[in-house]
Amino acid sequence: MHRPSPSSARAPLDSALQTLAIERRGLDALEQAFSGPLGDTFVAAVNCIAESPGRLVVTGIGKSGHIARKIQATLASTGTPSLFLHPAEASHGDLGMIAAGDIILAISNSGETAELAAILTYAARQRHRVIALTSVATSALARAAHISLVLPRSTEACPMGLAPTTSTLLQLALGDALAIALLEKRGFTARDFGAFHPGGLLGARLRPISDLMHTGDALPLGQGSLPLRSVILEMTRKSFGCMGVVDDKGVLQGLITDADLRHAISGDLDRTTAEDVMNRAPVTATTDMLAQDVLHLMNQRKRPITSLFILDETRQPRGIVHIHDLLRSGLS
Template sequence: MSVTDDKTTSASFSAEAARRAVELARQTLQIEADAILALKSRLRDDSAEPLAQAVQAVLQCQGRTVVSGIGKSGHIGRKIAATLASTGSPSLFMHPAEASHGDLGMVTPKDVFIAISNSGETAELLAIVPIIKRMGAVIIAMTGNDDSSLARMAAVHLNVGVAKEACTLNLAPTASTTATLAMGDALAVSLLDARGFLEEDFARSHPGGALGRRLLTHVRDVMRSGEAIPAVRPDVSLSAALMEITRKGMAMTAVVDEQFRPIGVFTDGDLRRLLERGQDFTSFSIAEVMHAQPQSINQDRLAVDAVQLMEQFRINQLLVTDAEGVLTGALHIHDLTRAKVI
């Protein structure tokens, strides 16, 4: 039946067809899982293991890791290059066909070149790998055949061969691409660990992501400062303090000493609780009703630490100080929400 046959677009999908689809899905997942486990069993626990040699080559690389492949191997190569780049190993993808028409200038003698081909006989790669090798770059091949042309040319060969493809025709790259991707991830993770790559390093490569914001945003970046800080002296009246709360719009005010160090805090919640007592508080000074020893955070701490403090003490505002304990800012939970730290 032709793929354009009207029957292929029929809305009918029998129960038997559904069962077959699920069974084929299970078989596909099992075949691909087996392919990855087979890769694991091939790895030897010694310095002669090709993966260890590949890690060493990339670690010693003074340039970048250039990844190349065509077709499905190219798609996998792009992902491997992206993973390497985001985990501390400067990397880029180069299309092998475009390389023959000028893009080969991307490669330098200081680079490591990873050539990906399941057969190891991809013509576009075989046309450029000898040139790159003469240039002096280290060649790492990822193929499914130890005796392939690419494997023989490479300084390091990572065998990603599979027993069979998950495709029912044993033709479409499925298990082989999964195995290659997994080997690329194994290489990237091994390099990440060898470099001592930390969360902070990862965040610097992902400043636009949630993790980047959490690990790169400091309290000083999001706090309210200068005239926006609600602050009064302890001898002012409660009425004057309420005016400060209203002007600054943070639903609280800090109470500071002569050195502008916080000695107390008074919030809208405190005011409500005071009103519930039914007392005449018009003659009170703020020092009589404030909370002494307020919670605060250093301006150089991460904003995510401020979130944790607020959650711990169930508060919506936090005072910010410098190393000398001087009030330099104030944070509201909304400031952290706007900065997408939460």
């Protein structure tokens, strides 16, 4: 069997490294471009989109179309109402997708994409603002736009200089920068993100702990004067392996666990009270926390916590969560 020479065996790896080096230089150029006119137009684009009462209609065709779809998906999931409009379908009825107040983000490396013409004509007639994302400041797209995000000229990683590679990477990077800037401008939070991603592991991680906790009569609670015999009965009925000790106002004063009971079980169960054996500084969570943060809180101790009380701002128990509740929700 013929064995490739060492040089030819490394050829794919050398090619990959060369591709990454070329694209890295493109990203460096993009970062530097933000110090020039691109920085000013980027800020203008963010403000324009954030202040718009409508949606952002993202469009492009070919490789730019694929990038446009991804940018639109990122925008939608991070709080910017948006949709993708296919240029070829636009002139066959889909222009009706553009509503009053919408802004158009048109993506084309050359800025001379013929399929965008119908959209640009319609936008001018209906007075929709257009943001161009292109590499040519003098292109038809840039001239038609109200704001032009002009990418720096870059070398494609394709050895023939034909396949869009570096140019589409820069489009994608600028789209991500736009989405994150809008996210921060709107004050979009992890809880907001979770509302848009209810499925899978991500949805489980971003789920409010208030959705998972047990409430009301399910809470194992008692006052500090309760004898241990009654504490044992309460813990057995509620099956969380613990009991919260509260004062007359319902404020949590301490916690008794199975381990605390084992240490005290040799004493007088009728004379020893909950207050005598409780942990006065238990770990607790708050009702505004996310499931992922509560799980981290339960796992960060040397001996993981199996049940955790959820308190409100007055330190009154509003719920309790067991580690199995979090695992059943999809967290791991």
